[in-house]
Amino acid sequence: MKKYQQKSIIAVITGGVVFVAGCFVLLYFAAQQLTTQINTDAKYIIDHLDSAAQERRDILTPLNKFAFKQCDEATLLEMRRALFDSKYAIDIGFFINNQLVCTTGAGLLSNVINDREPDYIRKDENVRVRYEPQLYLLLFTGRPMKVIIVRQGNFNLIMDLRAFDSAGIESPSWEVIYKEDEKLHHLAGIEGLFSQVGTHSFLPYETGFTCSNNNANYCAAVHLPWSKFFSNNHLLLIISLILTCLAGVSSALLVDARIAARRSTNQRIKKGLKKGSFYWTYQPIICLQTGKLIGCEVLARFEDKYGALFPDEFIPVIRKKHLTWAFTEAMIATTLKELTSIEALPKGFKVSLNIFPCDVEQGNVSLLPQITELTDSRFIICLEITEDEYLDTSMAHAHFRTLVESGFNLSLDDFGTGYSNLRNLQNLSFHQLKIDRTFVQDIATEGLKASMIPNIMELVHKFNYTCVAEGIETSEQEAILKTAGVHYGQGWKYGKPMTAATFKTFLTKQNF
Numbered sequence: 394m395k396k397y398q399q400k401s402i403i404a405v406i407t408g409g410v411v412f413v414a415g416c417f418v419l420l421y422f423a424a425q426q427l428t429t430q431i432n433t434d435a436k437y438i439i440d441h442l443d444s445a446a447q448e449r450r451d452i453l454t455p456l457n458k459f460a461f462k463q464c465d466e467a468t469l470l471e472m473r474r475a476l477f478d479s480k481y482a483i484d485i486g487f488f489i490n491n492q493l494v495c496t497t498g499a500g501l502l503s504n505v506i507n508d509r510e511p512d513y514i515r516k517d518e519n520v521r522v523r524y525e526p527q528l529y530l531l532l533f534t535g536r537p538m539k540v541i542i543v544r545q546g547n548f549n550l551i552m553d554l555r556a557f558d559s560a561g562i563e564s565p566s567w568e569v570i571y572k573e574d575e576k577l578h579h580l581a582g583i584e585g586l587f588s589q590v591g592t593h594s595f596l597p598y599e600t601g602f603t604c605s606n607n608n609a610n611y612c613a614a615v616h617l618p619w620s621k622f623f624s625n626n627h628l629l630l631i632i633s634l635i636l637t638c639l640a641g642v643s644s645a646l647l648v649d650a651r652i653a654a655r656r657s658t659n660q661r662i663k664k665g666l667k668k669g670s671f672y673w674t675y676q677p678i679i680c681l682q683t684g685k686l687i688g689c690e691v692l693a694r695f696e697d698k699y700g701a702l703f704p705d706e707f708i709p710v711i712r713k714k715h716l717t718w719a720f721t722e723a724m725i726a727t728t729l730k731e732l733t734s735i736e737a738l739p740k741g742f743k744v745s746l747n748i749f750p751c752d753v754e755q756g757n758v759s760l761l762p763q764i765t766e767l768t769d770s771r772f773i774i775c776l777e778i779t780e781d782e783y784l785d786t787s788m789a790h791a792h793f794r795t796l797v798e799s800g801f802n803l804s805l806d807d808f809g810t811g812y813s814n815l816r817n818l819q820n821l822s823f824h825q826l827k828i829d830r831t832f833v834q835d836i837a838t839e840g841l842k843a844s845m846i847p848n849i850m851e852l853v854h855k856f857n858y859t860c861v862a863e864g865i866e867t868s869e870q871e872a873i874l875k876t877a878g879v880h881y882g883q884g885w886k887y888g889k890p891m892t893a894a895t896f897k898t899f900l901t902k903q904n905f
């Protein structure tokens with residue numbers, strides 16, 4: 394598969410994953426919103442029910458206290474008065490010996506009516522409740538009404554369920570029930586809905602129920618279908634979907650741009666090696682005991698028409714793209730020419746060059762003794778190699794011996810970080826050990842690494858090494874390292890890595 398196709402697929406997959414994840418998040422919030430709406434609706438209905446129950450108490454308890462013995466004008470007047478401000482009640486009936494004798498709507502009845510059996514009796518208040526889906530009130534005999542009839546003492550109350558129907562809720566279906574042991578008595582709404590809730594008849598999140606705090610036997614079940622919820626909130630949904638799409642598209646574009654940028658960084662580095670975008674800088678190394686300049690470390694820099702890249706960016710690419718040896722050859726050619734031309738640099742000045750451990754493993758270092766710029770140089774060439782597992786082979790050890798025999802100094806770089814095998818100190822025929830700058834930085838905080846410097850120095854003395862501490866920035870660090878017996882120092886305290894021209898000027902202020 395071609396690289397640009399791979400890139401597009403990764404970008405499309407990322408965009409797709411972000412879009413799908415966004416949809417899940419959207420769905421999650423929609424489900425939360427739906428649940429909240431259902432709970433709000435159920436509570437609204439239960440509040441209605443509680444108000445209706447309170448209204449029944451407010452009307453019938455005082456009426457019963459009158460203890461009327463017959464239905465006359467005074468009885469009817471009190472009944473009508475009680476009904477006047479009601480919200481749910483539409484009619485009150487008066488019973489004598491369990492027979493309805495008069496109602497607020499029809500007045501005194503010519504024929505008394507026997508009371509019917511209730512659906513259930515609320516034992517706590519001795520209230521008898523009956524649901525009537527089609528009651529023909531005495532006042533409106535031609536018009537069936539859906540009502541609840543509640544009997545308390547000698548009075549009953551007809552409560553119109555239309556007050557519930559016009560409830561200000563979003564859920565289109567709901568039911569109010571009274572639970573009596575295992576039996577459910579329908580009171581209002583859609584009959585049977587309550588028993589369906591909790592079965593698999595509905596989609597997740599679209600049903601819910603709540604019970605009254607005043608009487609836990611009164612409960613309301615609510616069903617708000619997703620379709621209705623989405624149609625109620627379609628504008629919000631469309632905006633959220635558009636935003637999710639945008640997030641998907643922008644992450645795809647971002648990934649595409651990142652891949653392109655990374656690829657172009659690789660290409661810049663590859664081209665830069667041929668076109669001379671790399672240049673080398675020189676950082677002074679001084680003798681801690683005398684303060685004199687004894688050498689420098691060669692450090693690479695990169696700059697092309699797109700700007701600079703840092704070693705942390707280009708060194709891994711050089712390694713990954715197997716350009717290490719070409720890079721090292723370019724470094725040697727340029728730096729030896731630059732340094733040799735600086736007359737102020739004396740014979741025996743130590744030039745430290747960084748060598749990639751993989752070039753030791755692959756045997757490229759065996760070519761170094763054939764490079765005349767190195768072997769004929771008036772400088773001591775010190776090869777800095779990071780301690781690495783590549784160095785732990787008999788082949789690597791053989792290469793090191795050859796390099797030493799050819800007159801190179803070897804320095805173990807970044808000592809104390811990453812791979813460490815103390816056996817190497819004895820076997821590697823190295824001259825120098827370089828304490829990593831993290832150990833030096835630790836001095837200020839008196840950290841664990843700083844406390845290990847004396848132990849490192851013990852090893853240095855035991856194996857007859859010289860020692861360089863890198864990353865010295867302060868006089869305090871310098872003093873402690875000097876006391877610990879560290880031979881050489883490198884760091885911003887003495888000078889940052891500088892170009893050949895700046896280094897030349899720097900040298901005019903130094904004594905060797």
Ligand SMILES: Nc1nc2c(ncn2[C@@H]2O[C@H](COP(=O)(O)O[C@H]3[C@@H](O)[C@H](n4cnc5c(=O)[nH]c(N)nc54)O[C@@H]3COP(=O)(O)O)[C@@H](O)[C@H]2O)c(=O)[nH]1
Nearest residue numbers: 692693704708724747748749863864865866883884885890
């Ligand atoms: N094989 C090669 N490796 C190279 C070459 N050029 C650089 N490198 C390696 O890249 C790593 C990062 O190098 P750089 O960003 O240049 O950092 C070096 C110094 O600038 C930095 N330094 C020196 N003094 C101080 C200081 O006082 N404070 C501070 N915060 N930083 C300081 O330390 C780095 C020294 O690196 P080293 O001694 O090699 O460990 C780095 O690993 C380089 O090796 C190259 O041409 N070839």
